[in-house]
Each structure stands twice: as C-alpha cells, then as structure tokens.
Amino acid sequence: MGSPMKIRAAIKDGRTEVKVLISHPMETGLRKDSEGKAVPAHYITEVVARHNERVVLSAIWGPAVSQNPFVQFQFAGGAPGDTVSVAWKDNQGDTRSDQLTLA
Amino acid sequence: MFRRWTCVMAATLGVAFVVPLQAEGVADSFRAKGQAKLDRLDQTDMQRICSGPVGMTVPDDVRARLQKTATDSVKFPAADRFLGKWEAGQKIAQTGTGMQSSDDPAVPSGGNCYACHQMAPTEMSYGTLGPSLAGYGKQRGQSEAMLKYTWTRIWNPQAHMPCSHMPRFGDAGILTEEQIRDVMAFLFDPASPVNK
Amino acid sequence: MKSDFDLSAWPPPSLFSRRHFLRLGARLAGALALLPWVPGAAWAAALEAVFKERTVADVLKGLGDDIQSSDQITIVTPEIAENGAVVPVTVKSALPSTTEIYLVVEKNPNPLAAAFIIPDQTEPSISARVKVAQSSNLIAVVKADGKLYSATRETKVTLGGCGG
C-alpha cells in the first residue's frame, strides 16, 4: 500500500476541478543507484478517478510520468457531500485509493 | 584545526575573535567518508589567509608570498606540449564530479568549467562566477606566452590572482597533466566549439 | 480503504468499436483473448505495446494511422524547464467529442508517456507532469469523434548543478 495522495477539489460554476498529487517513485528501470546497481522499474500503470461511482478520468501511464505525479482535470457537476475518489495501480502490483468529500 | 585557524585569523587579520561556540571542537562536526578524510579540514597557508569575510584585507607582503608560492608550484608540460584533444577537453569541462566523498576515486575528476564559465557559445547552461571564455583562443592566439599564462591560470590560479576562488586544478591534483592539455586544446584549438 | 481496482468501467463502451482500437486489438489478439469482456483491461493491454515503442513514428503508428495536425489542440509547457525530471504539460482540446488524450515526448527512450480517457462529462483538458530526457518536441495526440489529431510544441530542458 502506497502513501496517501493529496486530493484537492473545488466546485465552481457547475464544474468540479480536481488536483491530485500522488506519492510514488516512478522509477524508469534505467537509473542506477549509488552502488551502480540498476534500480528496478517501479511506476504507476493505471489511474482511475471517480465522482461518486461515475468514472470521470482514467489513465494509463508509463515510467515517463514524473516522480510524485500530478494530474489536474475538471468534470461537470459535483455537489457538496459528493465524493471524489482516485485509485492507482503500479507495475509491482501495489495499489492505493483515497477520497475526499466535496465541500 | 578550526580553532587553530581562528586564532591565526584573529592574530594575522585583526578579525574580532569570538570564543568558539563548541567546547568539543569543530572538526567533531565532520566524519571521514570515502576519499574525503578529516585532514581536508586542515588549511593550507593560502586557505587560511584567504578565509576572511567580504572586504577583508591582506598585507602586500603576504600577497606577494602567496603569489610566489603559487608561481613556484606550476609545472609546465614536457616538451612544451600544451595542447591535447579538444574533444576530451570538452568532456572534462562538462563533467562536475571528482574528489567528492560520493565520487569513486578511480574515476578521473572533471573540471566542471561550465559551472562558472561560458565556453562554447552553443552551450546555454553555463555559470557566471568566472569570466566568459567564449572565443578564448580565437581572441588571443597561441603564442608561447599566452599558452604559459593560461596553463598557469589552470594549474594554480593563485599565481595571478591571490585568493581566487577557482580551484588549483594542477597543483591540487584535481586534473592530470594530460587532462589539462585537453582543456587547453578546448580553449585554443581553432576547431574547438569554444572558438566557433 | 477502498482496495478494489475496478476496471470494468474503462473506457466508455463507445470506444470499443473504434478503428484504432481494433487495429491494436488485432496486433494483440493474445491479450484480448485472455480478457475479452473487460474493455478497459484490453485497452490497457493493447496500449502496453505502444508504451514500449522506441520511436515517435512507431508510437504514432501504434495509436492509429492517419493522424492529422490540428490547431484546435493547445499544449501549454514552459519554453524552458529548469529540470527535465519534471516538466508540467497541459493539453486542451477544442475538438468536439474528444475522448482520448495522449502525451508523447519525442526524444524519450519510450516516447509515449501517458494516455487519458476523457468521459462525456469531463473537460477535454488535462494537466500532468512528465520527464523529458533532453530538449524535445512534445506531441499531444487527441482522439475526437473517432479520429486522431495532433499538435506539437518544443520544450527545452537544461543541465545544472555544482557537482555530481
């Protein structure tokens, strides 16, 4: 299980803007550590964001997404009390899901 | 080591002396790591004299002594072979590693010239602590005097500018004679990007 | 903690019949055969091969033939990034019925960096951060109304530092 994400969401003019920061090393598999050993690839492969149960964004990533990834998007709708959740899965089988309640 | 320095500083330079904060001594704040042993905290004569704050003053006779010591340290290359391969010199100018506690001592040091100097005008990532060296050889030609002057500036910058903050690449053993030849070629060779 | 990773909602069902998907599918019949009923997983499996491509030409071919350049796609990146490890990118599409956005970094060892599916209710505008190995073109490929479009913008990355 990874570290918590930082999810922020704001309702504005009938839309909800979502900003997500994910704690993840996003190792390419090409880097060598200080002892010269190759660091195995370790990166998020899939991301899903939901507004309540509805998927509002899905993504497939490669290792070229930056370490501690950030993603921002907007969806129509969203009301106080609704949930916004984000889940990810990485190439080593680790997953994490966090959610917030819209204010 | 540090305490000895503070006393000398106070005596030589008239800097206000403040009792060292830590009774246990400042060298205790460091530990040897890799090639960087604790003796690196010991100061040379030049380092000690040149450790004053901004606006410090050094007597003329001390300056003259520093300059003479530095000038005497310079070893010119055998058979006046000042210039090596500019391609190798370019790589040395771009390489920032060398002699750090984290560096492998078996790997030759870089010169990291670009950290402080503009060199090839095509390289946009250059520092400005030192003067621009773009067009260095084109502007100056390759007279023996100019080659010797430049060799000296690289080997031990203190010879021309006491208390310079540029490393003594030859005198301190950072670069080999061969590497300095290559850096010289990077500066002087008409085919080098420095002179394009 | 919500532990499931439910792929069944990926991507919108309409995507299934799209031409490039079928093309990918044909190339990866094996993967599809394993997961015939999960469209999201199949899409992911099909893209997996494109993520492994080493040239932009192969990536674009993998996404689908006939990609037209479009001034309806905006790419916002800094002209010069202090470090290639993190280059912020925003891709915005003004093309009606935008359903997918792909980020491609021309000179990276594997140019395809990220793929996004944009459902109906989501704005066709995504911000993310990617690694850029050297100064390079960034290409945004957008799928709108079943067709592929692209836009390109250059970003410079710089070297830095005092030592190693």
Added chain:
Amino acid sequence: MNTIPRVVLRLASVLILASTPALTFAAEENLFDEYRQMMADDNPAQLAEMQGEEYWKTAGGPKKQTLQGCDLGLGPGKTQGAYAVLPRFFADAGRVMDLETRLIWCMTTIQGRDPAELSGKAFSKQGQPTTDLEGLTTWIAGQSRDRVLAVPVDQPQVRAAFEEGKRLFFYRAGPYDFSCASCHSQSGKRIRLTSLPNLTTHDGAVSAYTTWPTYRVSQGAARTMQWRMVDCARQQRLPELIVGSPVTVSLLTYLAASANGGKMAAPGLKR
C-alpha cells in the same frame, strides 16, 4: 593593503565585460519563472507535509509517544510560527538548536529513538520514501508560512552561534579551496543556470532561507536546510558534515539571522 574580494570582483567583472557581449542574466532567470509558476500551486512538498503532520500526531518510537509534547521554543506542541523563531537557545539541551536538531532531540528524548540513526539517515535517497525528519521539518516550516523571520539574536548563545557561523561561512578548505563564500558572496551570479543567492546580503539571505525546505525536482524529494548544509559540504569536497552537529547549527544560525525580517515562504520549489 589590498581588498581581495573586491579586487577579485573588479577583475572578474572587467573580464566579463571585455569578453561577453550582450549577456542578459535577468531575461534568463525570467525563463524559469514561467516554469516555477506552472508548478507552484501544486508543490509535491505537500506530500511530505502530510506525512510530517501525521508523524507529529501519531504515537511512535520505543516509548510509544507522540511529538505533541515537543517544545520547539514556543511551548510544548506549538508548531504555528515556531520555524520563524529558530534557531534558538534551549535551556533543557544547553545549546542552540535549529528545527531539525531540535526534532532529533525530541524524537530521542520523548520517543526514545536512536539519535545516531536519526542523524545518519536523516535524508531520503533518490526514489526512497520521505524520512520522518524530512516530513516533520517540511510540515513545521510550512506552519510558519507568511510569518516574519525573527531569530532571537538577543540571546547571547544565539549571537555566539551567529558569529561562529559567519566565520565558518568564509572558511576555505579541501582540495578545491572552497568556502561557502566561494559561491555565495557575489550578487547576480549563477552556477550553470542556477541562480546563486548572495548570502552575505540581507536580500540574498532572505531569498534563500525563506524558501527552504524546498521540493527539489531534480531529486524528487523535499529537502531541508540541514540537507543543504550537508550537501554543500560534499560539493565543497569536505568530509561528511554530520546532521545536527554544531557546525550545521552555527551556519544555520548565521543564515537564518541574516534573513531576519524576511517573510517565510516555505516549502519552496527548486530545480
């Protein structure tokens, strides 16, 4: 008598003027403003802050205690504004401490953790998770955002540390002859493309000190002032500077007090 650094400065500027046509440093720095603006709102240092806040409030260590009894100078458990008045003298420890040194003290005395390990493994290696110390430091520094720096230089111990730090700042040693001042005593200079703050001026000290801890995009990690000291010493080709050691505290006291009056803006974001 000659004034050496001024001579050096003058010579250097003459040489630069002589051989560098039309260099525009200001314009080049502005190029990075665009980059930083695109990142600033969503600084990944927030992830370290989240982790630090959680650590602060969660019982841990052999003694299974939270750090909420830790006194950072404003009373036990008080984090708001604490960073802006550090380093300071702590009577219980009998010495001046910066935030990180104090946190190690608290994690040791309150939680029973091993000080050698906390100091020896203070910083995350590339790709490794944020350390407890990094998280705590980033979060607590963020709790002083927009506060005016007011290091208590009226404390005689702080004054002594300041003077010691100032002297160390100019101390040249090692095979490269570097001191902190080698890179940080002139204004408007860069190393490669990175601007170098002139830490001997108030403005330079403010611009540097108030933006640390900072997220280093090149390392993908939140980095702290102790890290900055240790890594500058490495690049000076010195032996390893020990986290929380007197030299680090003295240098940080000099830097922080030189920035007194500046407004805290940490965590920052740097290359």
